Amino acid sequence: MTSLLISIFSLFGLSMVQADDASIVTRHDNVWIASQPTEADLDAWAAEGALVVINSRTPQETAGLPFDYREAVESRGMQYVELPIGGTSGANPQHTNDLATLLAETDGPVVMHCRSGTRSAHLYSAYLMSQNPELSEPFDVFNWSGRRDMSMVQALTPDTDD
Numbered sequence: 345m346t347s348l349l350i351s352i353f354s355l356f357g358l359s360m361v362q363a364d365d366a367s368i369v370t371r372h373d374n375v376w377i378a379s380q381p382t383e384a385d386l387d388a389w390a391a392e393g394a395l396v397v398i399n400s401r402t403p404q405e406t407a408g409l410p411f412d413y414r415e416a417v418e419s420r421g422m423q424y425v426e427l428p429i430g431g432t433s434g435a436n437p438q439h440t441n442d443l444a445t446l447l448a449e450t451d452g453p454v455v456m457h458c459r460s461g462t463r464s465a466h467l468y469s470a471y472l473m474s475q476n477p478e479l480s481e482p483f484d485v486f487n488w489s490g491r492r493d494m495s496m497v498q499a500l501t502p503d504t505d506d
Contacts, residue, residue, distance in 0.1 A: 369461040372486035375447070377464050378457040380409075383416055389455055390420040396450050397422050398443070400458040400467055402431040429463040435499035440470045447471070462490050470500035477504065 367378045367385040380401070381389070389397065397417045399406060403426070406413050417424040425446060427439040447454060456464035469482035479485070483492050 367457070368455075369465075369490070370487055372468075374450070374453045375468060375486070376453060376455045377461045377468060377486070377488070378455055379461045380459050381455075381457060383411060386416055386420050386422075389453075390422055393453055394422055394455050395452040396425060396446060396454040398425045398427055398446070398454065398456045398464070400427055400429045400439075400456065400463045402428045402433050404431060405459065427467065429458065429467060429500070435466075435496055437470070437500055437502040439467055440474055440500050440502050443467060443471045444474065460490065465490060466493065466496045467500055469497045473497060473501050474504070 367381045369377045369379060371377075376389075376394070378385070381397075386397075399413065406426075414424045425442075427436075427442060429435055429439065443456075456468060458464050465483065465486075465488045468486065469488075472482040472485055473479050482497065
């Protein structure tokens with residue numbers, strides 16, 4: 345049906361953006377967890393009102409993309425943030441603090457992604473646990489069906505004994 349509407353609109357010189365959510369793995373309020381986006385996905389995210397894109401891939405992984413990722417995000421009016429997890433970047437609990445600040449300061453959708461969404465899901469789980477230390481199953485809060493590694497979540501969770 346959408347394709348038919350796009351065809352009809354184009355006859356009259358009008359255009360319609362068809363949002364492609366193929367990269368969105370799950371949504372929780374204004375946080376969207378995604379796999380590595382294409383440029384078409386970035387267009388769809390911008391059209392849906394995403395304000396921030398958080399890249400949890402390592403700099404080495406990002407450098408291997410066929411386009412300048414930061415420029416592609418920013419040219420679509422979204423803020424680009426790197427919070428790399430894995431490789432030489434490890435699992436930095438400061439990323440969870442940075443995520444908390446970003447979410448508190450952003451009044452709209454934030455897309456978190458890595459290659460498959462798994463590292464971003466773990467970072468978001470660490471954030472949820474930092475907000476509610478009694479939470480034992482953070483992945484269930486946002487219906488994550490992928491791999492779950494509580495040791496990674498713990499590694500990303502800031503120490504609150506300060």
